[in-house]
Amino acid sequence: MMATGEPRAKKIKLEEKKIGQNALFGMGNPLLDICAVVDKDFLDKYALKPNDQILAEDKHKAMFEEVVKKFKVEYHAGGATQNSMKVAQWMIQKPPKVATFFGCIGKDRFGEILKEKAKEAHVDARYYEQSVEPTGTCAACITGDNRSLVANLAAANCYKKEKHLDLEENWKFVEKAKVFYIAGFFLTVSMESILKVAKHASENNKIFGMNLSAPFICKDFKDSLLKVMPYVDVLFGNETEAATFAREQGFETEDIEEIAKKTQSLPKVNKKRQRIVVFTQGKEGTVMTKGDKVETFPVLQIEESKIVDTNGAGDAFVGGFLSELVQDSPLEECIRAGHYAANVIIRHVGCTIAEKPDFQLLCLSFKISQAHIMMEPCKHFT
Ligand SMILES: Nc1ncnc2c1ncn2[C@@H]1O[C@H](COP(=O)(O)OP(=O)(O)OP(=O)(O)O)[C@@H](O)[C@H]1O
């Protein structure tokens, strides 16, 4: 009995895992990542430090066109939420377009490239295209082992609910989705859009996920964050963000498990789902609430020497987690998938520019597309 029973059970499980297109919905700031190996003169011209992460100021505006003219560049679809969508889609593999992504871009060449790149990642990107601001960009200027990131949100800041989300042809993708994810960064762009999606999720007992995203979001956008919180079913954050959030909320504890519990018990609209709080802590275990309890789950161990770059590990973790959540997997599986995806991202040999094969660019999006070619995530994962 056992011998015949077991494979059948497995088969049923596989069939259950079949997942619909557009089941996962993300909305955020689409950025075209532009990776290039530059020289010191270029860094100096724009007063860039070799190792840094900044927002573009007026003096940097000309830099994006110049880097493309002067150097050989690699383009990738980027931005935190879009990255998480790409990772989720990469983990799921088939069918394509399980992940939908909304955001705002410009009607320009960079916008066209972004559309192409999202397509290559099999993400169903449906951008609001406007002609006032240019497509958002993030330049990764590489010198040696150093990388200077300069982000210019531009069009990403211009997302408008009435111009895009409200339109029937777009809203139908919200209706189609089962799991939603919006990083906290988007609170600075379109609060109305977030609330509309969050309320839809709550009213239809679907899952709405959010990310604390950065200490400044927990501090300067505290009120917006608290307005959305009652709709949040899954809240992500790293330890630094959790600590800032706790301080701002007056939780009076620095213990991360206690912070998770207190965050979990903040007011909630949809009482059919208890909130899940997930805090990553780099190489330390990931804290997750389960019901009224809280547990810490160890990450995949990795030798220090194998870590190329931990940047983007958080986005990858979220993508992995969502890839299982959207398949109704148990939370332990979601965490496991998150750790797996983060582990691939931090150890993967970064972008290698064709002419310089031993040159490692440390660029998240490229790592993902590389990994796409090099390994079958599901085989390794399960
Ligand atoms: N040193 C490390 N060793 C093992 N795993 C790591 C390490 N750093 C990161 N990770 C993996 O990445 C996940 C997320 O890491 P972390 O908490 O540092 O995110 P983060 O600070 O938001 O990263 P980033 O902001 O750079 O994207 C961890 O849960 C873990 O799985």
Ligand SMILES: *[C@@H]1O[C@H](CO)[C@@H](O)[C@H](O)[C@H]1NC(C)=O
């Ligand atoms: C990388 O940056 C460090 C300082 O941040 C500097 O000492 C080092 O020379 C840089 N390497 C290259 C190859 O530019």
Ligand SMILES: *[C@@H]1O[C@H](CO)[C@@H](O)[C@H](O)[C@H]1NC(C)=O
């Ligand atoms: C957590 O993320 C923030 C950015 O939001 C980053 O500055 C910080 O270094 C991260 N913390 C850790 C411990 O990795």
Ligand SMILES: *[C@@H]1O[C@H](CO)[C@@H](O)[C@H](O)[C@H]1NC(C)=O
């Ligand atoms: C989102 O959450 C992850 C995981 O908890 C965290 O590491 C990361 O810093 C957050 N990132 C963004 C960009 O929202």
